Amino acid sequence: xxxxxxxxxxxxxxxxxxxxxxxxxxxxxxxxxxxxxxxxxxxxxxxxxxxxxxxxxxxxxxxxxxxxxxxxxxxx
Numbered sequence: 520x521x522x523x524x525x526x527x528x529x530x531x532x533x534x535x536x537x538x539x540x541x542x543x544x545x546x547x548x549x550x551x552x553x554x555x556x557x558x559x560x561x562x563x564x565x566x567x568x569x570x571x572x573x574x575x576x577x578x579x580x581x582x583x584x585x586x587x588x589x590x591x592x593x594x595x
Contacts, residue, residue, distance in 0.1 A: 536579055548574060
């Protein structure tokens with residue numbers, strides 16, 4: 520998981536989490552744009568870095584905490 524200005528979510532894919540469900544959850548939780556960009560990537564628009572890490576750890580306990588990394592601002 521890379522968390523930054525444009526977070527992405529590979530560990531959700533590796534934890535067998537439905538990315539469309541995760542996309543809808545993030546969009547509703549953060550009132551932001553979110554989309555599945557590939558079969559292993561979800562993009563969340565906005566800077567929710569601190570909240571994102573906590574939300575992922577709380578909602579999906581099967582995601583390994585070591586797979587979540589804050590890289591600061593990430594430009595795509």
